[in-house]
Amino acid sequence: MVRESWASRAGFILAAVGSAVGLGNIWRFPWMTAENGGSAFLLLYLLIVLVVGVPGLLAAFVIGRQSNRNPVGAFKSLAGSRFWAALGVLCVVTSIMLMSFYSVVGGWILRYFLESATGAYFTDPETHFAAISYGAEAFGYQLAVLAATSLIVAAGIRRGIEATTKVMIPGVVVLLVGLAIWAAQQPGAAQGYEFYLEFDGTYLAENFLSVLGAAAGQALFTLSIGSGTMITYASYIDDDRSLPLDASAIAVFNLGIGILGGFVVFPLLFSFAPGPTEGGPGALFVGIAGAFASLPGGRLLGAVFFLVVLLAALTSLISMLEIPVSLLVDEFDIERSGATWGLFALIALTGGVNAFSPAVFTLFANHLVDLLLVLGLTGFMVYTAWVLGPAAVEEYLEGAGQLSRPLVVPWRYAIGTLFPAFLLFTFYADVAALIGLPAGTGLLLVVTLLTVMALVVVARRSVSENRPQPSESTD
Numbered sequence: 001m002v003r004e005s006w007a008s009r010a011g012f013i014l015a016a017v018g019s020a021v022g023l024g025n026i027w028r029f030p031w032m033t034a035e036n037g038g039s040a041f042l043l044l045y046l047l048i049v050l051v052v053g054v055p056g057l058l059a060a061f062v063i064g065r066q067s068n069r070n071p072v073g074a075f076k077s078l079a080g081s082r083f084w085a086a087l088g089v090l091c092v093v094t095s096i097m098l099m100s101f102y103s104v105v106g107g108w109i110l111r112y113f114l115e116s117a118t119g120a121y122f123t124d125p126e127t128h129f130a131a132i133s134y135g136a137e138a139f140g141y142q143l144a145v146l147a148a149t150s151l152i153v154a155a156g157i158r159r160g161i162e163a164t165t166k167v168m169i170p171g172v173v174v175l176l177v178g179l180a181i182w183a184a185q186q187p188g189a190a191q192g193y194e195f196y197l198e199f200d201g202t203y204l205a206e207n208f209l210s211v212l213g214a215a216a217g218q219a220l221f222t223l224s225i226g227s228g229t230m231i232t233y234a235s236y237i238d239d240d241r242s243l244p245l246d247a248s249a250i251a252v253f254n255l256g257i258g259i260l261g262g263f264v265v266f267p268l269l270f271s272f273a274p275g276p277t278e279g280g281p282g283a284l285f286v287g288i289a290g291a292f293a294s295l296p297g298g299r300l301l302g303a304v305f306f307l308v309v310l311l312a313a314l315t316s317l318i319s320m321l322e323i324p325v326s327l328l329v330d331e332f333d334i335e336r337s338g339a340t341w342g343l344f345a346l347i348a349l350t351g352g353v354n355a356f357s358p359a360v361f362t363l364f365a366n367h368l369v370d371l372l373l374v375l376g377l378t379g380f381m382v383y384t385a386w387v388l389g390p391a392a393v394e395e396y397l398e399g400a401g402q403l404s405r406p407l408v409v410p411w412r413y414a415i416g417t418l419f420p421a422f423l424l425f426t427f428y429a430d431v432a433a434l435i436g437l438p439a440g441t442g443l444l445l446v447v448t449l450l451t452v453m454a455l456v457v458v459a460r461r462s463v464s465e466n467r468p469q470p471s472e473s474t475d
Helices: 009-035 039-067 071-079 082-115 125-132 136-154 157-183 189-197 201-206 208-223 229-234 243-272 280-293 298-332 336-356 358-388 390-397 405-435 441-466
Strands: none
Touching (some): 009 082, 009 157, 009 229, 009 243, 009 298, 039 189, 039 201, 039 229, 039 243, 039 390, 039 405, 071 229, 071 358, 082 280, 082 336, 082 358, 125 280, 136 157, 136 298, 157 243, 157 298, 208 358, 229 298, 243 280, 280 298, 358 405, 405 441
């Protein structure tokens, strides 16, 4: 079966940006920012995206382009080790878990977009959201979003994913700019900007570990780098592309759209809602819906806003579905359409649990996926630095420009030691907080360093085990 590729560099970048932008920047970002101190969270989030996210994107790109395979096939073919092949399986599992709760939110958005025409959520937004967020109707809207996603993915890389994201992403940006200009004129805009942008050093000092973990999880969530999406997308690109340039462009676009989304959401939450700290996952629907209910032309504004969020949700869902689809196409030679609709049925089943159970949804959306993304990216980095090693350096340099070439050696050793240590530290801190275990910074550092050392040893051993052995001479 002939493997597809991107028709253009712009198509790849827009598809990758679409994967990164999504609900993470519009639905999840305000909610996580509000729960973690506003500007304190924003600062750490920005730093992690730029300092850790870009090198992490590069690691995923190197794996994808080096192998021209899905995550499972990539680790299997490049390493020849069951341990690393299991990391590819983790990517597929993570993508399915992501879609399982993400599609529920997509269903909420689709419903609110359609209901904007009648103003069904205007009278009592909080009660309305509580009534429609889970249950049979929520499952029905979830299936509609999954079906739309499947139609696009089944059409292929060029005719489906690339053609769709080339329209969706510019549309999202244009509509967000218009909404940000309008939101700036609302009565609570100044308060919203203050909460969003004014740095609160005291809060950060008192809650550093919790904010750090939340910011790391959000950065990985929005960049789509811990689930194998970028490995999959990079497997369709040509060797003449500059991976450092593409990774930097995607990260900058993602940051820009995420920050722009904050300039829309926070002024509205301070203008027409109790503020951003109320509502959790439903804050966007309760607070923003209240804003549109009190404004002239609120139905039209509501439709435009939820159309933006719906397009963003679809671009991310497309990238998540492509991971297991590419696995079935590459490794089992299953026709793309059959693979897509078979996965539609599977995710409808796993996602249905999230649509009917608020407890399961909260577990997935709040904690589980973040932890899996951190583990995934840690594995990508260690694998790229120590298993691929010199081959990763060569792949990095292929098509790289004069500015990025001198950074290749620092990049390799940073993703092999420093950045995995940072990610694992946040992972252990999050796990300790989640289970209520009082773990001090010193203990977390010791456990982190031991884990990094063990991973490096495993990586180096897997290289030596798979290195061709000299044949024995016979007398």
